[in-house]
Amino acid sequence: MINEQIRDREVRLIGENGEQLGIMSARDAMKLAKEANLDLVKIAPTAKPPVCKIIDYGKYRYELARKEKEAKKKQKVTEVKEIRLSPNIDDNDLNTKANQARKFITKGDKVKVALRFRGREMAHMTSSKAILDQFFEKLADVAVVEKPAKMEGRSMIMFLAEKR
Numbered sequence: 051m052i053n054e055q056i057r058d059r060e061v062r063l064i065g066e067n068g069e070q071l072g073i074m075s076a077r078d079a080m081k082l083a084k085e086a087n088l089d090l091v092k093i094a095p096t097a098k099p100p101v102c103k104i105i106d107y108g109k110y111r112y113e114l115a116r117k118e119k120e121a122k123k124k125q126k127v128t129e130v131k132e133i134r135l136s137p138n139i140d141d142n143d144l145n146t147k148a149n150q151a152r153k154f155i156t157k158g159d160k161v162k163v164a165l166r167f168r169g170r171e172m173a174h175m176t177s178s179k180a181i182l183d184q185f186f187e188k189l190a191d192v193a194v195v196e197k198p199a200k201m202e203g204r205s206m207i208m209f210l211a212e213k214r
Contacts, residue, residue, distance in 0.1 A: 051092040064103040132162045137171045137178045148188040155193050165206040
């Protein structure tokens, strides 16, 4: 809230240079802001009494936007990459998929390993968990199991993340 939008009876006022001007009525605070050709901005509405500051509102909004933009720049977005396996995968194919997963994990992404079952393959699911375990063993030096292998529909899914 700025200027006339502030309807509180009394406010704690902070001057344009950050000095405490004490508790006063909102009208008096408004007069002081007008004399300085600046805006009265409520910066802590939940405080008792609310805290208002005499500042240039346009500049204040610009600073907030800049801080948000800086914070967004520093964030690292982790993606979830998916690697699909089948129950009758060969060792060389498994190594290739493991190397691809290693690249994803070292880049900082999480890897979803899905072992997909089709048709009669559903009957031999017990021996298939070994494939996921074997896949993890190849990546044990760089990855940890975030979520262990679990059946979801026609596929067994496991999540791997980077070792900390």
